[in-house]
Amino acid sequence: MSLYPDLKEGTVVVDGIDVRFYDSQRGNGEPPVVLLHGMEGSAEKDFWALFPMLAFTRRVITFDFGLPKDGQDLTLEHCVAQAQAVIEKLAPGSPVALVGYSFGAVVAEATAARKPDLVASLVLIAGWMKTDRHQLVRNGIWRELAQSGSSALSDFNLYSSYSAHYLCARTERDFQEIVEKSRRSSISPVVIKLSDNIDIGAEVQTISAPTLVVGCIHDQIVDVSHSRELFGAIRDSRYVEIEAGHAVVQERPAELFMLIDNFVAAPHATSPGDVYATSTP
Amino acid sequence: MMNSQNVLADNEQLQKEAERVNVAIIGSGFSGTGLAIQLKRSGEESFVVLEREHSLGGTWRDNHYPGAACDVQSHLYSYSFKPKPEWSRVYARQPEILEYLRDCATSEGVDRHMRFDSEVLGAAWIEESNEWLISTANGSYLARVLVTASGHLSDPKYPNIPGIDDFKGAKFHSARWDHDTSLEGKRVGVIGTGASAIQIIPEVAKVAGKLTVFQRSAPYVVPRMDREYSTAEKNMFARLPHTAEKLRRDLFWAGEARFPQRRGIESFISRVEGLALDHLADQIKDPDLRAKLTPDYAIGCKRVLISNEYYPTYLRENVELETQGIERITENAVVMKDGSKHDLDALIVSTGFETSDLPISHRIHGTDGLLLADHWARGEQAYACSTVNGFPNLFIMNGPNSGLGAGSIIFVIESQIDYILGALDYLHQNGYTRMEVTQDAEMDFAAMIDRNAQGTVWLEGGCKSWYVDERNGRLSTIWPDFMSRFRDSNGVFRPEAYEVRSLAEQKV
Known part of the structure; x- marks a missing residue:
């Protein structure tokens, strides 16, 4: 994988599942950043841009969620155990800056609630804590298209992932690249099934780590209202919105x-309840 | 060059005649005009803008060559505090940009503070009164604070080619275009294939009888995604200003996301390199010509250029690309290293600007008469890209490490304006009249720049560019980090790095 020069790769086995991890190794003395990818993704697909940007100044670790063999159900416990195993293997004894995106944010929430000692700070990007009707409709369409083998599946993913404005502002070349990328990627039905049934609101309220919640204004997969509620649920959290669709990482x-980068460097530089203003470049 | 020490020799007489102001700004381009506007908006009235020419505009006044346009989208390449919903197209051309700058100055009333035909001949720090004495071609000034906003791309640089002065035909630098010289049907040579040259070449090719382009190294060129804005869009931007602000942010963050290209990240490099090389392959089919136009260094080491017209120009019958290297120039020809010769009627020199040895630094004398250029003899550096030990109350805009590899210089300029206004406010609030950055702070800052520069394409990309100072191998003109980091680091005044004092009887 070409996330970063001199990337260390390896595997940990958790619950009999292989989990592939990636580590930039060099850091600046601050807690390493651990990135948890989304439903559709691999670490590389979601973090090809974010990983190197962060790795210029700090150590960055990420991994691909491993799925159970033989079609068994994936559980949130599996995912938390994988995050825990990677953290304890690569950064034993010191808490990390845990950054979750989309489904990875759900895992990050559960990890921060259940294993507070692992987490120095928490960033939740386009996350949620209780699956709502809007998401169930989407998952239903996805299931229907996947089961019927429809070629519309990748277009549906593209259509729901990106903001309309972003897609329309691309050059033809860049748009075709997005289309190709969308055709190559796939979501496992076990991940969709797990995402149908997320309901961890009570746990999220127990999160004590300083947290930054990032909502995406044009998100059609996880409506921005979920991020606003997370901001309400987590005591030591601040909030910011980005003008992007769910594919904010792209x-x-x-x-x-x-x-x-600014938040994990000094999580308490801002106060609980702060809402970041949109900056004017 | 005029000896600025001599200019200031009759110090007492100059001081007697001098007009006293709080702030003197050298230069009326985007930096100087922008600072003037924000100064005035902050309530400051006691300031002058000293301009050597007889009108404002800096780069956009001087570079009026055919085809001159900006390589940054206009909704980003304009002041955030003076938005213009009516930009005619994505990448405005020179006349529209110059008109914008003039409108900004007029509508904000800063044109009244501009002193034209007032080239700064010398400036000296007067310790007794904590002021700068500034001698110009048109009067002298005493200023509490001096700001150089004289640009990084303002003094043409000519190539050191034997015999270039012997050439008898028309000859001018692209930044000093001679519109009185007709190139119609002439045999024209263009030296250089940088950002200006690739805009000029397609235009000259249309009128010249024969055009020969002398290339030292081929640039990377990507498509220019330009178009006119519709009336509907322009009205939308005017009626719903947040739509224009959103566009500005989209453009800014897209530029910001290109930075890893400059830091050796393969996934970023391969995308932009593919874009450039595919653009070349799409437009140039002949393999020999394509080879000549293919760069031999890592992308981003020099500026990545944008044009749709540049490559097709070489498909014209009357255009030739010469890559052998120039041996010398005669009265009427350019002679190549392989002995071949190009007879020419006109020669256009488009070889860039004095960047590593800023001309203004040869005219500014700090404490104990120290010349800024001498202080910088082994290379330029400045704390927060703005201030220099030994030069109290002096701010440098667009100076050391203030250039960008991908992005809008207006973002840098606005950051520096904020920094200067913060410093002025600090002086004023505390009654100080003298501030000087400590040597330690300046050295630590330079070391930080050096650390960030390691591993960048500018140092490791295998090209010779104006980003690197030949004297010391330091990356001295460009900011080797994200633009946002420029604003974090250099856009907020922090007094800790400064020694401050006051003249008891004399307050700002």
């Missing part, structure tokens, strides 16, 4: 990077 990676 649409505005540099803005996301600046927010994460």
